[in-house]
Amino acid sequence: MVGCRISRRRIGGSFIWSYRVPQKRPKSRRFRFSRLPRGPWKAPSARTLFTRPAASPQRTLLHRVYLVAGLCVLAFSVLYLDRDGLRDANREVLGIIDLMYFTMVTVATVGYGDIVPVTARARLIDAFFIVPIRIVIWFVFLGTAYQFVIQRVIEEFRMKRLQKQLHDHIVVCGYGLSGSVAVRELLESGFAPDAIIVIDPQQAVLEAATGLGVAGLLGDPAREDLLQQAQVRKAKAVIISVTDDATAILLTLTVRSIAPDTKIVVRIQEQTYQRQLRQAGANVIVSSTKIGGLLLADAVESDYIVPFINDLLSTRGRVTLLERLAEPHEVGCWSNAVPCAVVVGLVRDGNVLSFYEDPPCLIQAGDVLMVIQSARAE
Structure with missing residues (x-):
């Protein structure tokens, strides 16, 4: 047989020949991750993550002051290292006070024009380094003004208008x-x-x-x-x-x-x-x-009581339980003969008259009726 393996063993004084047919090895299967079905794309909500509560207003304001001061110091340091590229109206090299003045004027977007960059490197630094710092500082100023001043004024105005209504x-x-x-x-x-x-x-x-x-x-x-x-x-x-x-x-x-x-x-x-x-x-x-416990107990022996009670209590139900004053066309009618409604209770002078304890009575003006009626009666 093709592919057989022959072996010889010696037992006592004789040899025993044997052969074995090799078994086919199953082919190895590669493990593959199944692709999960993609659902329809949904827009992210306005805010999902809520971590620790916001810091106090004093601490928030102090952090922003430190941020603005650090950005100003950073801008001053870069301008100091490249002070040779700046000149004033007299074409003189700027000193420390002049650089401090130019830094604050530039960050505040005042720009008097008395000190200008004269080299290409100084202009690139002003365009791509100082301008972003200026934008960040202005965003900090505007955000602080809105959070601590404008937003409170708007909230107080809305609160007063809401309280009047x-x-x-x-x-x-x-x-x-x-x-x-x-x-x-x-x-x-x-x-x-x-x-x-x-x-x-x-x-x-x-x-x-x-x-x-x-x-x-x-x-x-x-x-x-x-x-x-x-x-x-x-x-x-x-x-x-x-x-x-x-x-x-x-x-x-x-x-x-x-x-x-x-x-x-x-x-x-x-x-x-x-x-x-x-x-x-x-x-x-x-x-x-x-x-909830009473409804659970009632549902054991019945199939329709719990849905009916849900309809009574919910506005979307087919029937509704109302507490209202007696209407003019109902005055003079017996409490058990009101058209298109079932009167389960009647309140007169603070006393409750129920259909299961008291006999039917004539409805008077000013009576409060507890009625079960169809939600589509109107």
Whole structure:
């Protein structure tokens, strides 16, 4: 056989001949990286990376002063090394004071013309070295003026104009998961974006909120000066949606001390803080943990209750739950016979009459109805 390998072994006094057919070696396969599918190109966002917080204004101003002084010293050093290429009106070599004067005049773009470069090297240095230094220094001056003077004047002007327009607005303290959902629901229910103010200590969160058109204030919502700037006294309601229940109690106390008549809606996680929040002045307390747990339990034995409740609470749902005054054509009707609506509750003189505990009654003018009606009824 072609390709066989013959071998001989000796066992005792005899030889044993054997042969072996070589096996074919599998061809080696080169390892190749698979190409990942390319998705559609997306434009980068305005700001993605947030590292450490910005330095204090005093330190920022001091750093910029050091930068400008260093650039001036660098320009003076280069001009001093090439001082032979500069001449004044008398065609004399410049001294130290003359070079200092020429450096400052050149950097400040004054240019009196009494000292000029006369050699080609001096002109190249002025064109390609001094001019970039001059541009950088002017950018530093303009940026400092805008950051510490112009921007503050513009912000104060906008704040005063915004405060004059604020009346019956909504103040949202905390733009987390619940706060963002509340703002979107308010916008979809018909509130104007300029009638909503969000207060949050995170800049990235405020950028997401202002992307919806609402106004934002950067800082701790528990600060009294921020609440004063948000005009909580004139607000229709204040929504408190912070992550910590203890902070929610403190914030409720602060808001109530500033605005005794403003409605306060608070979201909490633990039911044990309801009594403290009532004493602090909260009008409505929403327990997200309890509501979520009840919906989870109802979903075990039913398939339609949770979607129906979502439709009731959401503006985008097919049906909606409303609290409104009785309309003129409804006055005199029985509470269980209102056309195109299901009355589940009636408030009269502060007393709540529910359909499951009280018998039907005639609707009077001034009654507040809690009705379930189609979102397309209008």
